[in-house]
Amino acid sequence: MTKQSPADLAPRILASDRRALARAITLVESGRAEHRAQAVELLDTLAGEGRQALRIGLSGTPGVGKSTFIEAFGMMLTAKGLKVAVLAVDPSSARSGGSILGDKTRMERLSRDPNAFIRPSPSQAHLGGVARRTREAVSLCEAAGFDVVLIETVGVGQSETLVAEMVDLFVLLMAPAGGDELQGVKRGIMEMADLILVNKADGDLKPAAMRTVSDYAGALRLLRKRPQDPEGFPKALPVSAMEENGLEKAWDEMTALAEWRRANGHFDQRRAEQARHWFEAEVREGLLARLRQDPEIRAKMRELGDAVASGESAASAAAAEMLEQLGG
Structure with a gap:
């Protein structure tokens, strides 16, 4: 990896060049200090190119058919001449091994498509690390000229919030469900969604899927109107990844929403806010890393942590003492 310098990788x-892109993503995933320095240099070089893709976050509970949907949706987009990259955020992989995109054979057709690029998430990493790597992988895919970047999340709560900070559109993929299941959908995730797609709207499940679309549409109407949305958004639509129905309609709605936001200044404003968010996150991570490397600070943190754990000190008081020492 060290033999491939940022100066060599950037033009490729x-x-x-797909091989160069794969090497670059491996570079940003590396935890080694020299690789991190190279990754930062490469990302800074490519940032000046100003290339943009439409970034779409996709979340859904296990069993909803995300892989089938992504393959069908991706194949539809590549048939239109678009270049599609698929990335993943899987904070659970360190615990369970993670099935999300864990096996590209689940998207065999798309993985063979010359206009598609599929990259599973790194395993054995904490959520913040996965988020940083995914965000940087998105930037690399944009620099490589991809038109659409799909970011798939496993659907465990916090990962959705992080993905929402790196995408232009956030899509929830849901299964046909009854009223009880609708009640179980977290309001926070509903509020993040730009589109809710009810999958499996085919065969015996089609009537249930259409009822579910109606239920979600009613629930969305009760949410507070967002300034970045035109009339009618967010909305719910039926799709069938298996029969490849509704995919064109879903894409039309996504592009219409993105174009409206561009025309009204919301698109660029959101991108700017996200860039600032990640800059501040990087600074916080860097400061914490430096603190962890200082043996005196580590010892003091342990001492105060033990005091809090034993009940000798309140967490707020111990934190104030630690911060006072750092400030001094």
């Missing part, structure tokens, strides 16, 4: 990525 800009020329849409």
Whole structure:
């Protein structure tokens, strides 16, 4: 990996060299200090190119058919001549091994498509690390000339919030359900969604899927109107990944929403806010890393942590003492 310098990789990525893109993503995933320095240099070089893709976050509970949907949706987009990258955020992989995109054979057709690129998430990493790597992988895919970047999340709560901070559109993929299941959908995730797609709207499940679409549409109407949305958004639609029905309609709605936001200044404003968010997150991570490397600070943190754990000190008081020492 160290033999491939940022100066070598950058022009190859800009020329849409897939092997260079894969190497670059491996570089940003590496935890080694020298690789991190190279990754930062590469990302800074590519940032000046200003290439943009439409970033779409996709979440849904296990069993909803995300892999089938992504393959069918991706194949539809590549048939239109678009280049599609699929990335994943899987904070659970360190615990369970993670099935999300864990096996590209589940998207065999799309993985063979010359206009598609599929990258599973790194395993054995904490959520913040996965989020940073995914965000940087998105930037690399944009630099490589991809038109659409799909970011799949396992659907465990916090990962949705992180993905929402790196995408232009957030899509929830749901299964046909009854009223009880609808009640179980977290309001926070509903509020993040730009589109809710009810999958499996085919065969015996089609009537249930259409009822579910109606239920979600009613629930969305009760949410507070967002300034970044035109009339009618967010909305719920039926799709069938298996029969490949409703995919064109879903894409039309996504592009219509993105174009409206561009025309009204919300798109660029959101991108700017996200860039600032990740800059501040990087600074926080860097400061914490430096603190952890200082043996005196580590010892003091342990001492105060033990005091809090034993009930000798309140957490707020111990934190104030620690911060006072750092400030001094």
